[in-house]
Amino acid sequence: MxxxxxxxxxxxxxxxxxxxxxxxxxxxxxxxxxxxxxxxxxxxxxxxxxxxxxTNLANYLSYKKAIQSITNSDYHITYNPDKRFNRSNLKKEVLNLSEVDYKRIIQKKEEYYVDFLNEIKxxxxxxxxxxxxxxxxxxxxxxxxxxxxxxxxxxxxxxxxxxxxxxxxxxxxxxxxxxxxxxxxxxxxxxxxxxxxxxxxxxxxxxxxxxxxxxxxxxx
The missing domain is CATH 3.40.50.1000 (HAD superfamily/HAD-like)
Structure with missing residues (x-):
């Protein structure tokens, strides 16, 4: 309980x-x-x-899939196991990202997270x-x-x-x-x-x- x-x-x-x-x-x-x-x-x-x-890898993969889904582009984002990918990284990696797409990526990232639970250690x-x-x-x-x-x-x-x-x-x-x-x-x-x-x-x-x-x- x-x-x-x-x-x-x-x-x-x-x-x-x-x-x-x-x-x-x-x-x-x-x-x-x-x-x-x-x-x-x-x-x-x-x-x-x-x-x-x-959860760093699952978090990174969720962001990567969300970015591809919203931008229809395959951005080359290097995975660093010692550094967590976050919202600040998102704006640095995806240049000229509109505020609307920024929020959509964050929302999609949360939706896709369940797809990568098997990557959590x-x-x-x-x-x-x-x-x-x-x-x-x-x-x-x-x-x-x-x-x-x-x-x-x-x-x-x-x-x-x-x-x-x-x-x-x-x-x-x-x-x-x-x-x-x-x-x-x-x-x-x-x-x-x-x-x-x-x-x-x-x-x-x-x-x-x-x-x-x-x-x-x-x-x-």
């Missing part, structure tokens, strides 16, 4: 990044080391893209932790992924029932909220009980600014 919670991006001055926010170096730790700190009271927070799963080290502790500890998915795409991935890998709570991302305005602070507040838990698995540097900073001990964050 799990509960999913959509968090909405809204304008909240307390969540806007400022110069007073902490930015520290995360210790280079192995999963086996951080696992030693898991107790029965620990709440495990997992990011998804780049953490539980590697499960991170076995992280998923093994999830499988191992999902029956003994609270497990929480905290992702910036859209709800529909996240559910496609979770269902494909049969991960949905491994989480007690799932926080998705939705858009309502342009300001970014701290996904970790949001989850901690809504679940009414102490950040001292949380261990985080995350790959994005900016999101790691958010976890620290939410009060989570940097020694309890595994940077992937």
């Amino acid at each position: 799990w509960l999913y919670v959509c968090w909405v991006q809204v304008y909240e001055p307390t969540n806007i990044k400022t110069r007073t926010e902490r930015k520290v170096e995360i210790p280079d730790r192995k999963i086996s080391e951080i696992e030693l700190e898991i107790t029965s009271e620990t709440v495990l927070f997992f990011d998804m893209d780049g953490t539980i799963v590697d 499960l991170n076995n080290e992280v998923s093994n932790i999830l499988f191992k502790y999902s029956t003994t500890n609270k497990t929480v998915l905290v992702t910036n992924c859209r709800k529909d795409r996240a559910l496609q991935i979770l269902n494909y890998f049969q991960l949905s029932d491994k989480f007690d709570y799932i926080f998705f991302r939705e858009f309502d305005g342009n300001e970014k909220i701290n996904k970790y602070k949001n989850a901690i507040n809504k679940l009414n838990i102490s950040p001292n009980k949380v261990i985080v698995f995350e790959n994005e540097r900016t999101e790691i900073n958010d976890a620290i600014n939410a009060g989570i001990d940097e020694n309890k964050i595994l940077s992937l």
